[in-house]
Amino acid sequence: MITLKEALTKSKEELALFRTELESKAKESGLNAYIGYESSGEGVPILIKDNIQVKDWSVTSASKILQGYIAPYDATAIVNLKANGMMAFGRANMDEFAMGSTTESSYYGPTKNPYGEDRVPGGSSGGSAAAVAAGIAIAALGSDTGGSIRQPAAYCGCVGMKPTYGRVSRYGLAAYASSLDQIGPITQNVEDAAILYDAIKGHDPKDSTSAEFEKEDIANNIDVNRKLTIAVIDNYISEADEEIQKAYADTVKALEAAGHMIVHKNMQNTKYDIATYYILATAEAATNLARFDGIRYGNRAEANNVEELFYKTRSQGFGEEVKRRILLGNFVLSSGYYDAYYLKAQKVRHLVRDEFNAIFKEADLILSPVAPSVAPKIGAVHDPLEMYKSDMYTIAINLAGLPAISLPVAKNDEGMPIGLQLIAKAFNEKTLFDGAASMEKAVNYIK
Ligand code: GLN
Numbered sequence: 001m002i003t004l005k006e007a008l009t010k011s012k013e014e015l016a017l018f019r020t021e022l023e024s025k026a027k028e029s030g031l032n033a034y035i036g037y038e039s040s041g042e043g044v045p046i047l048i049k050d051n052i053q054v055k056d057w058s059v060t061s062a063s064k065i066l067q068g069y070i071a072p073y074d075a076t077a078i079v080n081l082k083a084n085g086m087m088a089f090g091r092a093n094m095d096e097f098a099m100g101s102t103t104e105s106s107y108y109g110p111t112k113n114p115y116g117e118d119r120v121p122g123g124s125s126g127g128s129a130a131a132v133a134a135g136i137a138i139a140a141l142g143s144d145t146g147g148s149i150r151q152p153a154a155y156c157g158c159v160g161m162k163p164t165y166g167r168v169s170r171y172g173l174a175a176y177a178s179s180l181d182q183i184g185p186i187t188q189n190v191e192d193a194a195i196l197y198d199a200i201k202g203h204d205p206k207d208s209t210s211a212e213f214e215k216e217d218i219a220n221n222i223d224v225n226r227k228l229t230i231a232v233i234d235n236y237i238s239e240a241d242e243e244i245q246k247a248y249a250d251t252v253k254a255l256e257a258a259g260h261m262i263v264h265k266n267m268q269n270t271k272y273d274i275a276t277y278y279i280l281a282t283a284e285a286a287t288n289l290a291r292f293d294g295i296r297y298g299n300r301a302e303a304n305n306v307e308e309l310f311y312k313t314r315s316q317g318f319g320e321e322v323k324r325r326i327l328l329g330n331f332v333l334s335s336g337y338y339d340a341y342y343l344k345a346q347k348v349r350h351l352v353r354d355e356f357n358a359i360f361k362e363a364d365l366i367l368s369p370v371a372p373s374v375a376p377k378i379g380a381v382h383d384p385l386e387m388y389k390s391d392m393y394t395i396a397i398n399l400a401g402l403p404a405i406s407l408p409v410a411k412n413d414e415g416m417p418i419g420l421q422l423i424a425k426a427f428n429e430k431t432l433f434d435g436a437a438s439m440e441k442a443v444n445y446i447k
Contacts, residue, residue, distance in 0.1 A: 065317025075172020146395025154419025286329025
């Protein structure tokens, strides 16, 4: 597959032919990574997750409740894509409302991992990552609330980047947990991730949490030779499978050999991150999803009165995982529990951020696993708590609002990709990409 950088040099005619080819290859692949083949704009085709609005396209967040809903406008990330030589092409499968880690909760059925078709591609941006990995998309957009870009990228051997909270406008992104959500790129390599990130980022008055900064050109200024101080979190690693630990140790050696300085640090137990995230994310989700009532968007159930309409539409329209989160979220926000859970979680969130900031006083970047294992088999994760645990390395970064990038470093004995992530200080994407480019070169991952 040609890279995004190469594709940007192709003519309109070449790209049109290319789209037809992509569509037939995607259909033949049987991966269920694409759930639609609409196109909008002109330029290099970029695959779009089903929770980002593209004007006149269906946008359903892979939910039954949004069947039939057509987006009335382009998300700002899409407007920005189109202004930078790219277009929206095709809908990527995902977990319903971006809640999940496997893409199995999609109304359209699970996506398969191209590295092992009995395996999940990760989630929630599983369709985006599987398509890029399988060579049926040049690059894709995903969204990351607690790891949904980085973890599928790691499971599928591609690059996934979560920008600092506030860097990319959330206008036109279906809200899951508004204080954590960010749109970001899933690509074949680090340079393409920088190109796509550069294109979509920027201040947007339509998103009140959007940050006001000069737009810097990162992709053309990546310094692969910059020497950085990289922190490794010693007490994190033992919780990962042995093959992940080995890949981690090898990567640390490769980074040292490339001239980076390694410093050793400890952080609090990841179990606090999981508890904090699943209180805050579900609280926000319960609030955000209250708008889907059968009146304003998508599917409407037959009913005799308004109460029954809400009840039936929501009962029939939401899947099991989404209902679980709405219940949890309403519980932690209810009077009597609000202080004990929600407020406490907000306090822990501050502690998480303080802990990262303390490390960034001595280090430019942090190296961490993305997930404790390689991609599990389809159907293997039954227990929701088991699934939540698999987010232990990614969610703290969203709680702290930091930028991070996941890149493939090795494969296990069965040929399944292993990804690791670099984490940077808020708004320091330049350092993140410099480090990632150097790490990509140092580990020399073979697809
Ligand atoms: N797996 C996490 C969750 O289910 C993260 C999902 C995401 O980043 N959208 O909430």
